[in-house]
Amino acid sequence: MADLSTSVAGIRLENPLMLASGILDENGYTMLDVIANGAAAVVTKSIGLEERNGYSAPIIVEYGDSLINAVGLSNPGIDNFADEIRIAKKAGRPVIGSIFASDAESFTKLGMKMQEYGCDAVELNLSCPHVKGFGLEVGSDPDLVEEIVTELKSKIKVPVFAKLSPNVSDMIEIAKAAEKADAYVLINTVKAMKIDIRARSPILTNVYGGLSGPAIKPVGIRYVYEVKKETGKEIIGVGGITTYEDAIEYIMAGASAVQIGTALYTKGKSIFRDVASKMNTFMDDEGFSRIQDMVGVAIR
């Protein structure tokens, strides 16, 4: 039996599979259930300083096995989120607090709160493609990214993950700006949209949204590979992982762990246990005894 346990930025994981931010992670009880289904860790929905309703529905379009979403960073505000983390932490596995803001000061406030609530790491959403003033608008400005990461790192003890956007000309530049982070999370969704031709209208209330799921996997693999090759830093891969092959592809491209989001729509929460067990069989068949032995093996 291969050993599926691994670690990222010093956080021990029972297996390399974590829940991605924004999917089934705004309610503490749901996060508990996702962990009960085999996730080694969960990342919370991105939380900001203030309560936000986000966009009104439709906030999602089904595109085959992929999705286009414009949830609009709905969240209860950091002050209302302590309870959810407390509930989720009962599982005894790492809970990573995802946060969004538009400047270093706010990011720092949020990060400190997440640490105070007991989060094992903080993930910076520098990459949401569909909310003005947040996410991508922040995450495509290297100076701002550097300031945010530097400031936050100086104030908190738990590891910091920087989640980057594929909607940029040069991710390496942004990655370098965020190099004080303990790990990168790649990738967030790809800006996209869907028109209903009979309604003659964009479907999403926000018109634009983010593409996730199998459609973006080859893009995610490319970024993990490229950023790992260029920076050598620890990476958490995310984007379209639906099968054990996808998870291993990310790991061979250079990811130390992976996150799963959209596949919960096609496969349900049982995906975590299912992928983990099949990874195990694969590793045994292929003679890999530890996750670490696969990380980046495909890099040329």
Next chain:
Amino acid sequence: MADLSTSVAGIRLENPLMLASGILDENGYTMLDVIANGAAAVVTKSIGLEERNGYSAPIIVEYGDSLINAVGLSNPGIDNFADEIRIAKKAGRPVIGSIFASDAESFTKLGMKMQEYGCDAVELNLSCPHVKGFGLEVGSDPDLVEEIVTELKSKIKVPVFAKLSPNVSDMIEIAKAAEKADAYVLINTVKAMKIDIRARSPILTNVYGGLSGPAIKPVGIRYVYEVKKETGKEIIGVGGITTYEDAIEYIMAGASAVQIGTALYTKGKSIFRDVASKMNTFMDDEGFSRIQDMVGVAIR
């Protein structure tokens, strides 16, 4: 019966469906056959100044109905291409010469040759994501793009199309740099890659390639919509069109015509006739009498 005929940059098209550059268009006889199958126009493979073998195989990965390619701009060189255009022109329909180069002077030479060979328009490939020194490296530099388009426009009479890349932070900026072009062609492939987990290796000889097909359609729709809304210019939509619904979605997003590439892999050359006939039925059902009536109707 709805009227499928339309025009882009003054070029009359029997229907809005053209063959995309790089797919079944390096051999004049093949282009003839594609037109015989119903394409209103063909765009040639991108041609450069010198003969290039491109990358050695594997140059393509199948990803469901989508593809990842790294052909590497193989082409016989402009001087060897006159015959193919002569053969293709026998069909009596527009032939658009696609060209690539790394500077304005070379683009201009190529464009003048294409015009001399009888091309009805010239399409500038400013966007190939996988060949160093060409394509994207040119197409993400606004000053260079502006210089290329300005110079070429001053030297040739046939319309010029600028084909832009989605692999940039801000396509609007590049589009504005290319605003002297008669129309935009959106989008080229999205940089991506695929690793074979049993071979523990990237599959493409070039490692990185370009994702095309259904996976990128929501991204293409987004860019056509956004650029049309921002610039109002004529657009030819391309990326993942496989059904008549896809073609109409692009048109409602703002495209005056569309190109089809990857779907020839899943549907074969008969796709042109098939899509055209179903578009006709749709237009009759929905009360559209001309293509122009649908262009951009979804823009809010």
Next chain:
Amino acid sequence: MIKIVAEKVRDEAKNVRTIFFRWDQEVRAGQFIMVWLPGLGEIPMSLSYIGTPKAITVKAYGSVSQALVDMQPGQEFYIRGPYGNGFQIDPGRKLLIGGGSGMASLLPIADSETDAIISAKTKDELIFTDRFPENRIFIATDDGSAGFHGFPHELLDKLDVSVYRKIYVCGPEPMLYRVMQKLSDLNASAEFSLERTMKCGIGICDSCSVGGLQVCKQGPVFTIEQLRGNPEFGISRTTYSGKRVFLNMK
């Protein structure tokens, strides 16, 4: 999205309208659809008829449901689905307990062996009372304007529920909760269809969750066993922003 044309409409009560339409799709009783009105919004709706034609029965609350209640034959709307699990129908005598528009998802279950408790705040809001023979129906209103004066869980005290093979319940969560408590005491076999804030309908946004279960995907129908001991059912829920609010039922 699937384009639907309203074929026929029928007023069920004040501000409650049933919209009939053709949709060639297999649907189970208790499943729901997401209904989109371009420019207005998208909301979940149970199917009140699942044969041919199908129907939704809408009570006006806010802008989208109001627009649906105002819909005329020939007008269009867009749907996706069907979603959710639906009821597990067992043969034998059944009791339906519906509160307000909750009756909509129960209606497709009704057969000749089915009795129904139909409840509403007041007489004017009762729906579907004409769909059951008089001897099979029990009416309850909060204000006593028709039938039993009180809530369905109180009315249950007056019935012998042991004659029912299974009991199917749909309505506002406070009502579901009280009925669940009562039926638990009586050891009855029962299924409950829940309504919570829904944004995605496909099990990813977490806005509809109740104690780790997604109402849109693992529900909307849950067995009494699944709800008994659920840490959120009848206790707290998250709002559109994700903020936890308490129902203060206990």
Next chain:
Amino acid sequence: MIKIVAEKVRDEAKNVRTIFFRWDQEVRAGQFIMVWLPGLGEIPMSLSYIGTPKAITVKAYGSVSQALVDMQPGQEFYIRGPYGNGFQIDPGRKLLIGGGSGMASLLPIADSETDAIISAKTKDELIFTDRFPENRIFIATDDGSAGFHGFPHELLDKLDVSVYRKIYVCGPEPMLYRVMQKLSDLNASAEFSLERTMKCGIGICDSCSVGGLQVCKQGPVFTIEQLRGNPEFGISRTTYSGKRVFLNMK
């Protein structure tokens, strides 16, 4: 890509080896696969056995085919496919005409009613002669080192092709072209399997095209009617860069 493990190898001639392997996939005679050796490259190969096990028969030309010829049991390679249309097999007496490694794609057709012309430049390069009974085989070598001294189309003059329901041909294009001309004159029913530069194998790159037809997708097997009058068959082709070169056959 599908991972394949070489199970057994067999030398057919100098620099020609058959590699047997298991692949649970339905394949038609005449179809081909793309064979990938990571780090080396990818080339098209016909299947010379299509049952269990399957096999490819490789002649060494360049680096990839040489590596395949050097392959030992237990070694791995990767494939995609099967691609192409395959032969349309009609019942009755058949004649196969194979030149060089072209025999590989014809072998799966052979049955008890099949005769074969096997040709090669020289005796050492003949393959599969042991797969046919002596009275069913005709051998031709360019240099006369075995069998008939000359090319297959010349040997055809010595046979009564009217006894064959259909004739199946595979080999270098110049040979195919001459055989096509001969069989046209004789009004025979025939299918030809073509080999052209292939990059994608799936009908999009245009490198294998012959007169508008993609050898990888609409072929590799074409009827004599499809090739007669084809503006490129036997006349010109495009190289790896896409440059048109002429075969100078006429």
